[in-house]
Amino acid sequence: MAKTNVETKPTETASKSGKIKEIFLNGLIFQNPILVLFLGMCATLAVTTSLVNGVGMGLSTTAVLICSNVVISLLRKIIPKEVRIACYVVVIAAFVTIVDLMLQAYIPFLSESLGLFIQLIVVNCIILGRAEAFASKNGPLYAAVDGLSMGLGFTLALCAMGFIRELLGGGAILGHQVLPAGAAMLAAPAGGFLVLGSLVALTQYIKAKAADKKKGGDQA
Amino acid sequence: MSLFELFSLALTAILAENFVLVKFLGICPFLGVSKKTDTALGMGMAVVFVMGLSSMVTWLVNEFFLIPQNLQYMQTVVFILVIAALVQFVELFLKRFVPALYTALGIYLPLITTNCAVLGAALINVQNEYSFIKSIAFGVFSGLGFTLAIVLFASVRERLEFAKFPKAFEGFPQALVTAGLIAMAFMGFSGLSIG
Numbered sequence: 538m539a540k541t542n543v544e545t546k547p548t549e550t551a552s553k554s555g556k557i558k559e560i561f562l563n564g565l566i567f568q569n570p571i572l573v574l575f576l577g578m579c580a581t582l583a584v585t586t587s588l589v590n591g592v593g594m595g596l597s598t599t600a601v602l603i604c605s606n607v608v609i610s611l612l613r614k615i616i617p618k619e620v621r622i623a624c625y626v627v628v629i630a631a632f633v634t635i636v637d638l639m640l641q642a643y644i645p646f647l648s649e650s651l652g653l654f655i656q657l658i659v660v661n662c663i664i665l666g667r668a669e670a671f672a673s674k675n676g677p678l679y680a681a682v683d684g685l686s687m688g689l690g691f692t693l694a695l696c697a698m699g700f701i702r703e704l705l706g707g708g709a710i711l712g713h714q715v716l717p718a719g720a721a722m723l724a725a726p727a728g729g730f731l732v733l734g735s736l737v738a739l740t741q742y743i744k745a746k747a748a749d750k751k752k753g754g755d756q757a
Numbered sequence: 758m759s760l761f762e763l764f765s766l767a768l769t770a771i772l773a774e775n776f777v778l779v780k781f782l783g784i785c786p787f788l789g790v791s792k793k794t795d796t797a798l799g800m801g802m803a804v805v806f807v808m809g810l811s812s813m814v815t816w817l818v819n820e821f822f823l824i825p826q827n828l829q830y831m832q833t834v835v836f837i838l839v840i841a842a843l844v845q846f847v848e849l850f851l852k853r854f855v856p857a858l859y860t861a862l863g864i865y866l867p868l869i870t871t872n873c874a875v876l877g878a879a880l881i882n883v884q885n886e887y888s889f890i891k892s893i894a895f896g897v898f899s900g901l902g903f904t905l906a907i908v909l910f911a912s913v914r915e916r917l918e919f920a921k922f923p924k925a926f927e928g929f930p931q932a933l934v935t936a937g938l939i940a941m942a943f944m945g946f947s948g949l950s951i952g
Contacts, residue, residue, distance in 0.1 A: 575929055578788060579873050583781035623841060630834040638830060653880055656833045660873040662785055726779050727944055730937030734930040742925035 557682050564686025570663045571694035571733075572740045577663040581695060582729040584654050588711055591699025592692065593647040597636050597655060599688025602664050603681055604632045609672040610680035616673075625668045626659070633658045663691060694736070701732050763894060770898035772946040776874050777906040778936075779943060783874030787907050788932055790865070797911035801904025803865040805897060807847065808878050811840050812896030815879040816889055836879050841870045874903055910939055 570576045577598070584594045608628050609616075616624045637655045640648040648655065658664065667687055672680040703709055706724030708716035722728050776782045783804070790800045815836050823829055848866045851859035869875060878899050882892040913935055922931050 575788070578784040579781050582784060623838075626837055626841060627834065630837050634830065634833050637833065653877060653884075656880055657782075657873045657877060659833055659837050660871050660876055662871060665871065722941070722944075725944060726781065727937050727940035729781065730933050730940055734926070734933030734937060737933065738923075738925040738930035741927075741930065745924065 556679070560679060560682050561686040564683060564688075565690045565693065568687075569690040569694060569740075570666075570687055571691060572737055574663075574666075575737075576666055577661045577691060578733075579657065580654050580661055581698065582726075582733060584651055585695055585698035585702055585729065585732075586706070586724050587703040587709075588696060588699040589647070590650055591695035591697075593640075593644070594651055594654065595688070595692025595695040597640065597651075598658055598661060598663070598691055599685065600636055601629065601632045601658055602667060602688045602691075603684035605629045605664055606667055606672040606680040606684035607677050608632075609668045610675060610677040613673045621673065622665070622669075625665060629664050629668070630659045663687060697736060698729075698732055701736075702728055762891075766891065766894055767898045767901075770895060771902040771905060772943070773948075775902045775906055775943050775946075776877070776899045777903055778940040779947070780877070782877040783872050783903055786865075786868060786872055787903075787910065788929075788936070790868075791907050791911040791914055791932075794908060794911045794915060797907045798904070799861055800865045800868075801900070801907050802861075803869060804872065804874065804903050805900030807840075807844060807866070807869050808875050808896040808900040808903075809893055810847065810896075811843055811875050812878055812882055812892045813889075814843055815839055816882060816887075816892045819883055820889075832880070832883065833876075837876060840875055840879070844870045874899065906939070906943075910936060913939065 564570070568574055571578075571581050580594055580598070584590045605625070605628050609625055612624070612628075633656065636658070637648070640651075640655060667683060671683045675683070700710070702723050703711075704716070706722070706728060708714060723732060770776070774780060777784065777787050786800055786804075791797050818835060818839055819829075819832070823832065823835060828835075844866055848859070851866075878896050882895055887895055914932065917931070917935065926934065
């Protein structure tokens with residue numbers, strides 16, 4: 538996380554796009570909130586019984602994350618240090634309420650299937666974590682990019698989980714039956730832990746492989 | 758509320774619909790503070806305490822403030838503030854009056870604010886329109902369910918500490934797979950609901 542925490546001077550316009558690209562790739566891949574940082578586990582495990590739920594949860598969280606990051610970044614010089622966590626929580630809770638009401642009004646089926654977990658975005662550690670680690674130290678533009686990329690990284694991992702569990706558990710993709718219903722257990726709670734465990738193991742395996750290759754390349 | 762109803766609520770909240778292993782609430786502390794059995798027990802006790810208390814307070818706030826003012830849509834904001842304030846207050850109170858309990862629970866208390874099990878219990882109480890007594894009971898039983906799960910998990914992890922795993926599974930994935938196996942055992946309770 539250390540890389541993204543560095544305060545940047547807004548005068549360095551030359552490296553601005555480079556910095557944005559770096560923040561973006563960090564959130565999406567290198568610092569993926571679920572697979573690398575292990576944040577926001579509750580939502581990850583609970584709602585990913587299908588691909589649609591994964592996308593819905595991911596995008597709702599992204600929306601809240603971008604808005605809260607920007608607002609907190611704008612307020613970072615006004616909020617006193619001692620009560621900052623409480624202030625962050627109020628900002629986040631306000632945006633969660635907005636998203637919750639919007640979903641109820643415009644996408645009621647999603648709101649129903651995600652249920653409690655929309656309101657529980659408030660206590661999703663990713664959002665508070667980014668507020669504390671990034672938005673409170675960087676300008677609003679960078680904070681927005683960070684929110685977007687972290688949110689998309691979260692969405693990506695949720696989609697992978699939802700896709701695997703829906704396909705292997707129920708034999709369906711986006712509700713269309715493509716395989717005979719298989720291991721129903723993977724769609725059950727226990728399956729959530731197992732699929733996520735395997736995905737993280739895969740990530741660590743790829744990382745180790747990449748590191749090996751790099752080392753080998755340096756020696757040669 | 759009859760004794761039978763209470764018993765059935767306890768059975769559901771602790772086993773059949775365990776907060777951690779079936780409903781996926783409070784996963785962060787479940788994975789984070791479960792390396793040793795005694796710290797897991799400390800965390801569990803702190804959660805039971807705060808969940809009972811917060812269920813009580815949020816019920817009162819909802820019934821006597823939010824509903825009369827027609828402000829139900831502010832539930833999320835108000836509840837999280839109430840819980841944060843409550844945790845802070847409990848911490849101060851224990852420090853002043855029950856220092857033994859404070860030293861036992863001390864470091865776990867601040868973590869509880871962001872434990873989604875606490876907010877989850879408060880919201881479930883409201884959604885299911887539980888009565889005052891039932892809300893408190895639900896909070897306490899759910900906390901006990903959390904304690905049961907985290908203590909079981911910690912004792913398994915303690916034994917696995919020196920076990921050999923494939924390299925890719927070392928660390929976090931290993932914990933997740935272990936949790937998955939425990940959750941599978943809890944699936945056996947899923948038919949268990951009476952009353």
